[in-house]
Amino acid sequence: DIQMTQSPSSLSASVGDRVTITCRASQGIRNDLGWYQQKPGKAPKRLIYAASSLQSGVPSRFSGSISGTEFTLTISSLQPEDFATYYCLQHNSYPWTFGQGTKVEIK
Amino acid sequence: EVQLVESGGGLVQPGGSLRLSCAASGFTLSSYWMHWVRQAPGKGLVWVSRVDSDGSDTTYADSVKGRFTIFRDNAKNTMYLQMNSLRAEDTAVYYCARLGGHDPSDYWGQGTLVTVSS
Numbered sequence A: 001d002i003q004m005t006q007s008p009s010s011l012s013a014s015v016g017d018r019v020t021i022t023c024r025a026s027q028g029i030r031n032d033l034g035w036y037q038q039k040p041g042k043a044p045k046r047l048i049y050a051a052s053s054l055q056s057g058v059p060s061r062f063s064g065s066i067s068g069t070e071f072t073l074t075i076s077s078l079q080p081e082d083f084a085t086y087y088c089l090q091h092n093s094y095p096w097t098f099g100q101g102t103k104v105e106i107k
Numbered sequence B: 001e002v003q004l005v006e007s008g009g010g011l012v013q014p015g016g017s018l019r020l021s022c023a024a025s026g027f028t029l030s031s032y033w034m035h036w037v038r039q040a041p042g043k044g045l046v047w048v049s050r051v052d053s054d055g056s057d058t059t060y061a062d063s064v065k066g067r068f069t070i071f072r073d074n075a076k077n078t079m080y081l082q083m084n085s086l087r088a089e090d091t092a093v094y095y096c097a098r099l100g101g102h103d104p105s106d107y108w109g110q111g112t113l114v115t116v117s118s
Helices: none
Strands: A004-007 A010-013 A019-025 A033-038 A045-049 A062-067 A070-075 A085-090 A102-106 B003-007 B010-012 B018-025 B034-039 B045-051 B058-060 B068-073 B078-083 B092-098 B112-116
Touching (some): A019 A085, A019 A102, A045 A062, A070 A085, A085 B045, B003 B092, B018 B112, B034 B068, B045 B068, B078 B092
Parallel strands (some): A010 A102, B010 B112
Antiparallel strands (some): A004 A019, A019 A070, B003 B018, B034 B045, B092 B112
16 A cells, blocks of 8 residues: 655644645655645545646645655645645555645644 | 535444445536545544446455445435444544546535444
8 A cells, every 4th residue: 555644744834934745655656646625524625636736716825746756735825714634645546545634723 | 516415424333334325416426436535533534435437346445345335326326335344443424525636626525424332
């Protein structure tokens, strides 16, 4: 199975900060990765697909990048509505696997 | 508008069974592979199972293999998850999802809570 190691598990940041979240795959997965945002009591919402493509309707402050087996989600200027938990999901091979999640909290 | 609505969750004793349903609307279910994802209280997301468009091919997480069965009735635009031999660790919110992969569209239901407890 492919393991997705996501870091950090949590972070505190202020409105306007630049935030970076990383997922590292245990083996090559090409660009078969998406990023999701989840707010309490709600279903996850995809932000990024194919590692770096912005989901329709998602603000451009969200971006994704890939370097080998390391994937990065960047929020260029954190907004109040961005405080949530973020997950990566690899869909290269079954079983599909999520990262452990990163909780973004208000500093 | 695409909608996925789960039902069938509830309280069940260890060793018991439950069948979840996922009713799809706003798109033709038979055109898409579908998935179940679960989330234990306060924990992260875990992929559970998927079924291909006509129901002929399925895949499961090791943790549910042999106990859960995913299937679909495209004529009813509904997908199912039959859960047998339930354990306390199966307690979670179960989401049905049309996971996009490389497709730009990606949809989730609102989830249904399954609690396994005596």
